[in-house]
Amino acid sequence: MKMLIKRYKYFLVLVVINIVIYALYPSVGQTSINITWSNTVEMLSVIPPIFILLGLLDVWVQRETMIKLMGEKSGILGILIAFFLGSAAAGPLYVAFPMAGVLLKKGSKFSNILIFIGAWSTTKIPMLLFEASAMGWKFMITRFVINIPGIILIAYITEKLLNHNEKKYIYDSAGR
Amino acid sequence: MxxxxxxxxxxxxxxxxxxxxxxxxxxxxxxxxxxxxxxxPQFLSILVIIGIMLAVLSPEVISGLIGEKSGWLGMLMASVVGSVTLIPGFVAFPLASALLESGAGFMQIAVFISTLMMVGIVTIPLEIKYFGKKAAILRNSFAFVFSFIVAIAIGVVLR
CATH class of the missing domain: 1.20.5 (Single alpha-helices involved in coiled-coils or other helix-helix interfaces)
Structure with a gap:
């Protein structure tokens, strides 16, 4: 019980804050509760397949295979797979991190993981279609064309700036 | 679908x-x-933070913040709002197109959308858990700067 409270302490504090807001400003508090509720429902509806795939990936895909596909020497294939995995997914960005954790654990190159995160955040196919219809094709395509090299560049520079120990720490904590 | x-x-x-x-x-x-x-625990915390944030930063408030402001100041404002908020795309794009109609510039909107998607202040504790402090901060900082490059490109193309 104590463990549970400790793990959820930030969540509990936030709930209390929301209750205080509700007491002081009922309409803001009510809106907040409504938004949280609808987002929770949305999250719970997109999450099951993502975590099931994550579990299956962890159990079935061997480390050697993953290293070949997305590891240090995977080259352009690794980049393409990272883009594909990120773009084909559904769900908010924070759901991508546990997936990234498993990919790291299996030996994916860190820059490929950052590309996967970049793709998940910006080049998701359903979002692109939605962007085109709301903002126009020119807006969407311009952003898309410049985002692709941008995501790769951010990934490579970020990885380059990490030293051996920092990277080792990331991989070690992903294995846990 | x-x-x-x-x-x-x-x-x-x-x-x-x-x-x-x-x-x-x-x-x-x-x-x-x-x-x-x-x-x-992190997911639930993020959900409550988003709820409180969007209740306070309603579309009207966001419009007020980046609505008609132009130039670099407008872009800076848009980037800050985009970085701290976490709005799902199906809400963000209609909001962005409404902002455009009410007089916001394409560059401000581009920087808002880019930071919204790539920079996550609210989710950074979660990101640190998986990538470590340095990598998470670096990725978000680069994404923040990159959003301005995207905006400039949009400004050039959609003049």
Whole structure:
């Protein structure tokens, strides 16, 4: 019980804050509760397949295979797979991190993981279609064309700036 | 629609996995649950923060913040709002197009959308948990700067 409270302490504090807001400003508090509720429902509806795939990936895909596909020497294939995995997914960005954790654990190159995160955040196919219809094709395509090299560049520079120990720490904590 | 596709793919693989090896499938499901349960406290916190934030920063307030302001100041404002908020795309794009109609510039909107998607102040504790402090801060900082490059490109193309 104590463990549970400790793990959820930030969540509990936030709930209390929301209750205080509700007491002081009922309409803001009510809106907040409504938004949280609808987002929770949305999250719970997109999450099951993502975590099931994550579990299956962890159990079935061997480390050697993953290293070949997305590891240090995977080259352009690794980049393409990272883009594909990120773009084909559904769900908010924070759901991508546990997936990234498993990919790291299996030996994916860190820059490929950052590309996967970049793709998940910006080049998701359903979002692109939605962007085109709301903002126009020119807006969407311009952003898309410049985002692709941008995501790769951010990934490579970020990885380059990490030293051996920092990277080792990331991989070690992903294995846990 | 994509969510349904994800369900079909996941379920398909699950059935395939079950036919090949029952115990491995069970291990996969256990792993799925463990990963989810492991991250649930952070997920729930993020959800409540988003709720409070969007209740305070309603579309009207966001419009007021980046609505008609132009130039670099407008872009800076848009980037800050984009970085701290976490709005799902299906809300963000209609909001962005409404902002355009009410007089905001394309560059301000581009920087808002880019930071909204790539920079996550609210989710940074979660990101640090997986990538470590340095990598998470670096990635977000680069994404922040990059959003301005995207905006300049949009400004050039959609003049």
């Amino acid at each position: 994509f969510t349904i596709l994800m369900y079909i793919v996941a379920f398909g693989f699950l059935v395939l996995s079950f036919i090949k090896d029952k115990s491995k499938t069970l291990a996969a499901l256990k792993k799925a649950w463990k990963s989810f349960e492991n991250i649930l």
